[in-house]
Amino acid sequence: MDLFAQQLVNGLTLGSIYCLVALGLTLIYGIMEVPNFAHGHLYMVGAYVTFFAMTLYGLNYWLSALLAGVVLAVLGVLMERIVFHPLRHAPASNKFIAAVGAMMFLEALARVLWGSDFRSIPVIYDKVFTIGTLRITEQRLIVIIAAIFLMIALNLFLKKTIIGSSIEAMAQNRDGASLVGINVNNVAMLTFAIASILAAGAAALAGPIFLVFPSMGALIIMKAFVIIVIGGMGSIPGAVLGGYVLGITEAMGASYISTDYKDVVAFLVLILILTIKPTGIFAKGVR
Numbered sequence: 001m002d003l004f005a006q007q008l009v010n011g012l013t014l015g016s017i018y019c020l021v022a023l024g025l026t027l028i029y030g031i032m033e034v035p036n037f038a039h040g041h042l043y044m045v046g047a048y049v050t051f052f053a054m055t056l057y058g059l060n061y062w063l064s065a066l067l068a069g070v071v072l073a074v075l076g077v078l079m080e081r082i083v084f085h086p087l088r089h090a091p092a093s094n095k096f097i098a099a100v101g102a103m104m105f106l107e108a109l110a111r112v113l114w115g116s117d118f119r120s121i122p123v124i125y126d127k128v129f130t131i132g133t134l135r136i137t138e139q140r141l142i143v144i145i146a147a148i149f150l151m152i153a154l155n156l157f158l159k160k161t162i163i164g165s166s167i168e169a170m171a172q173n174r175d176g177a178s179l180v181g182i183n184v185n186n187v188a189m190l191t192f193a194i195a196s197i198l199a200a201g202a203a204a205l206a207g208p209i210f211l212v213f214p215s216m217g218a219l220i221i222m223k224a225f226v227i228i229v230i231g232g233m234g235s236i237p238g239a240v241l242g243g244y245v246l247g248i249t250e251a252m253g254a255s256y257i258s259t260d261y262k263d264v265v266a267f268l269v270l271i272l273i274l275t276i277k278p279t280g281i282f283a284k285g286v287r
Helices: 002-032 039-055 061-087 092-114 138-160 162-172 174-179 184-206 216-231 236-256 259-276
Strands: 128-131 134-137
Touching: 002 039, 002 134, 002 138, 002 162, 002 184, 002 216, 002 236, 039 061, 039 092, 039 184, 039 216, 061 092, 061 184, 092 216, 128 138, 134 138, 138 162, 138 184, 138 236, 162 174, 162 184, 174 184, 216 236, 216 259, 236 259
Parallel strands: none
Antiparallel strands: 128 134
């Protein structure tokens, strides 16, 4: 039972990071209907920005995370304008190829600028809380709490603001949203900015626990795609549920089976759920 509780905490930590990345990917898919393979590498850039802001410029952890969010928001808007906006009327295959190209470009640029060395964002919150035999580090608690805060904030933004309603309307029907007066170009840019901020948040939270390196985005984006397929393509509740299901399943698999197969667990879960419900847990559409 002690081992189970410990791995449950680890799974919630992993799941929180997965949720933030998958939510951004879901938002982009909702308005573009194309998987943005470069989203994981925005996560990677966010981790590097946080790392260098703390180590080179001496900013504290939270200011570094905020800076990463600002940088990623700008980068997300540039990606939408330069890569995806010119292809808005092109076939989906063209957008797919463009997303892969952007992913490869960002990784190559990271290797040129920062090398291939493994780095780690300095651990500031290093206290360990003990509850019986359960040990929880302060950083893991921060990951879980901060991720939940960001997810609640995103939900309130989408449900309680006019801009959020515009994003939902565009996700349901881009042409219909345009006909009722919604500026689809501005909404698309804003959505990319929000998705990129979520990726930056995930990177800043994960950086003190996991390593930072140029190809770190490749694995996280595969997990994020598994999550949004499990939850239902374009479904925000599905992305949250899928993220935590995958994170907990991976942690349990690493403990009770083998750490060598923990990444395989994601695809086994995908196959199992799609065998039972081929459309994913939730139906398509941002809700």
